[in-house]
Amino acid sequence: MSVPYEAIIIGTGQAGPPLAGRLTGAGMKVAIIERGLFGGTCVNTGCIPTKTMVASAYAARLASRGAEFGVVTGTAVTVDMQRVKARKDEISGLSNHSVESGLRKMPKCTVYQGHARFESPHEVSVGDVRLTADKIFINVGGRAVVPPIPGLDQVPYLTNSSMMQVDFLPKHLIILGGSYIGLEFGQMFRRFGSEVTIIEAGSRLIPREDEDVSAAILDILEREGIQVRLGAKCKSFARQGDQVVASVEAAGAGSDIRGSHLLIATGRRPNTDDLGLDKAGIAVDARGNILVDEQLRTNVPGVWAIGDCNGKGGFTHTSYNDFEIVAANLLDHDPRKVSDRILTYALYIDPPLGRAGMTETEARGTGRKVLIGKRPMTKVGRAVEKGETFGFMKVLIEADSQRILGAAILGTGGDEAIHSILDVMYAGKPYTVIQRAMHIHPTVSELIPTMLGELKPLS
């Protein structure tokens, strides 16, 4: 026998819980299913805990630089990893608790704990229970990719999830993967006091960004004593005593990197392989992402896929925006769609990288006449005053329309300052709107109009 609902939501990530709120608010009887921790990746093993730990690492860094600011701390700075973890657990735990209690208290919402699987297009099982609904929303997120490298199954390794249990200082942390997750953990643990080696197969860090961004980030990390091995292909792993040995090949030569711990940070994959999608006839792409249209509908009528599992975002804000798109279409007669949004995200090393729209490489690739503005953070008063002058800001403008194509702010406050550029992009207004705006002194944002007054053709 199956239990009928008007809507079933699988997963309690960034889209499922607010959608449950809107659907029940509209009078629907909703079932929501979670197999792990309420709140999903962002709350438990992603954004919130890592940014909380980044804050601890920043405090450690600033404390060790105290003398530069005239602050006398006396003894050498050390980090109590158990307190770092306890602080992280408390902050992350509050969000986890608020998602769970919010759902449990929600009128017309029933929470099921367990692994959900499709049995047919409109039937889902959780353990022995079967649920049916005309509307099903898949919000199952993703998990760390573990690459098939020989010997990896013979050595202990960490992922972003198991890193959350680390309450000690790894002596030497080897990180496989020089992209967003690897860099955040790498700088954080270096600041806590670990030796850190990042192994990256590509010729530069975070290759999705422009070369000048990659180069500046490499410089920032190396200055802090992080070893970065670029163009290094990891051939195998082995355990020697209490050490992990990574055998790498770079420029035709082999070498071994020894460390006490290993973090795998080579990307994410959607949690769609164990969902019974074949029984429902729901189509996925080669990477396992559920195929959706502009309004996040799958190929099966009455089934939507929202958040990381549809491959259209990969961020907390894109998952939440997916919820908004679905709710707007279903409940508000507002035809919002995925292509309405502008790509934006941040990388939370210190200083952070705030990004919006196209990179310089992409802008060049459009074949349009493009103007560029660029300013080093050494020429941003606020950065100088804070003693945080690494990085730069740059903006790309389409010359004919005067519209902003994209921007990057790698520098103190870059994750916040990028929003003034982003919002003008959303408004569809010319860059001159910001150029003529009066911004607050002293801020990082106050130099954005100045940069826009010094545009040059992109050569």
Ligand SMILES: Cc1cc2nc3c(=O)[nH]c(=O)nc-3n(C[C@H](O)[C@H](O)[C@H](O)COP(=O)(O)OP(=O)(O)OC[C@H]3O[C@@H](n4cnc5c(N)ncnc54)[C@H](O)[C@@H]3O)c2cc1C
């Ligand atoms: C280390 C790290 C740092 C990050 N930092 C940032 C950041 O700073 N900013 C940012 O925007 N993004 C960041 N992200 C990405 C962000 O966490 C994700 O994009 C976001 O959490 C995706 O949310 P979601 O709604 O797609 O699903 P998730 O949050 O992944 O939730 C999916 C839920 O579904 C459950 N589930 C899966 N399968 C089933 C099933 N079969 N049955 C029942 N339940 C199931 C899971 O247990 C999980 O709770 C980070 C990610 C990582 C790993």
